[in-house]
Amino acid sequence: MVPELRQAYNTAFTDEKFQAFVQALNNYSTPIQFRIAETPVFIPQTFSQQMIDACEQIVDVILQPDFKEKTTRAIPENYRVPNENAHPHFIAFDFGICRNANGGLEPQLIEMQGFPTLFGYQVLLDDVFSEHFGIPPGYSSYLGGLNRQSYLELFKKIVVGHEDPENVILLEIFPQQQKTNVDFYCTEDYLGIRMVCVTELIRKGDQLFYLKDGVATRIKRIYNRVIFDELQQQEAAVQEKAAVLFKDLDVEWVTHPNWFYRISKFTLPLIQHPNIPETRFLSDIKEIPVALDHYVLKPLFSFAGQGVVIDVTPADIAAIKDPENWILQKKVEYASVIQTPDEPAKAEIRIFYFWEEGAARPRPVNNLARLSKGKMIGVRFNKDKTWTGGSFALFEQ
Incomplete structure (x- = not known):
């Protein structure tokens, strides 16, 4: 997308350098369980501004006084959780890189979610990539004027709040077994909190606890990574343990589970924008x-x-x-615009938004990217293909 950077990167690329980069990522915790793409995506200012403009218009819709009323039906009754807060702490917006009617490139929204994503891992990815390949001058993976330090400070401020980190947990279903478990290890390191499985929760009245080094420790805030739809895929014993999450508990959610449904495919018909496909x-x-x-x-x-x-x-x-x-x-027809040693790749960019307590609006902070040469973005459409998989975008500042 930035021809001179693309040409320079591809010319300097070697498989030996890439394998050293992958090995360094794998040495961090456990081997990464998804394919790592050989390249970042270089994004010019004009394109990134189109994405941010679309995100901001969606935020305007979320801020409307009747938004909760309009999205009440989005939450399945059997998944509705008490004590919903005023706004989500995190939103992720997915854009495909497409061609417009004039042949130029434009972003088109694929979907969005009021839910966290790989907020920790993308810091590690940026760090390791910088060590092995270097970041071009004037480009950054961070948005909104943030850098590594200020991003992590904001992330910790939102998740941990005013609590002791030992009273804050990352909650997931068998987190160590998830394909994205590297993100959970990063989050533990960067924020000082523990990952806890739903099967490990202990309820005493309206309070929750987990065992930290054998000691029952109070849970005051939950950084929620449980996708409740996934609970349906679990055996009955796991679902029974997770049923506690639907009780009226004395805990704070980050982000509250109801927002996963409110800000989702359900929201798309409420929005009209040139970079949001008719839905x-x-x-x-x-x-x-x-x-x-x-x-x-x-x-x-x-x-x-x-x-x-x-x-x-x-x-x-x-x-x-x-x-x-x-x-x-x-x-949405993805454009094959990322030049690679064989066939060009398609790309999808996910923009991260963080929303502090008391802030009037959320703000863009970081991103991830996914590259594909198949019919859709995803592992099963890219078997035996290179220059595909998980990556990140570097934005012209």
């Missing part, structure tokens, strides 16, 4: 569009992209029994 609830569509091949059908409530119909037919729509729980979205 409608299936139940609101009176006539099926003629050019269905230009649309994608998505369930509102699904885990890890399950149930998405890429090549939509009228029969697919007719078969849906609960159209109020589906959206029909204008298909």
Whole structure:
């Protein structure tokens, strides 16, 4: 996307240097369980500003007084958690790099979530990449004027708050077994908190505890990494232990689980913006569009992209029994613009927003990127392909 940087990077790239980089990442904790891409994505100011403008318009919608009322149905009744706070602490916005009608490049929103992502790992990735490849002058992975130190200070301030770190936990379902477990180890190191599995929670009245070095330790804040949809995939014993999370507890959530549903695919039909594809609830569509091949059908409530119909037919729509729980979205065509040694790659950029308590609005702080040469972004579409996988964007400052 920045031709001179791309050419210089590809020319200087060697597989030996890349393998040393990957090994350094793997030496941090446990071996990383997802593919690491060979390159970052270089983003010019004009393109990053388009992404931020779209994010800010979405924030405007979230700030509207009736937003909670409009998104009440987004939260499944069996997943509704008490004591919801005024706003999410974290939002992630995913953009595909696409071509516009004039042949130029533009971002198009894919989806968003009021939920954390790899906030810790991306710091490690930036650190190790800088050591092995170097960051071009005038570029940074951090946004909003932040750097490594100020980003981590803000991250800790939001998650830990005024509590002792021992009373703050990162909560997940079997965290050490997750493919993103490197992020949890990073978070432990950077914030001084512990990762805890839902099966390890101890309830005493309206209070929660975990065992720290064999001592029952009070939990006052939960940095929540549990995707409640994933709980449905667990055996009954795990779901029974996790049922405590739906009780009226004396804990603070960071971010509260209800925001995962409020800020999601459910929100897209509420927004109109040039960088946000037309999206409608299936139940609101009176006539099926003629050019269905230009649309994608998505369930509102699904885990890890399950149930998405890429090549939509009228029969697919007719078969849906609960159209109020589906959206029909204008298909986003990713542009293969990242030059690699063989075929060019597509890319998706995730913008991180942090929202401090008492702040009028959230702010952009960091990012991640994913590269693909398949039909969609994701491991199963990129088997045996190089210059694909997890990465980050470097933004022109």
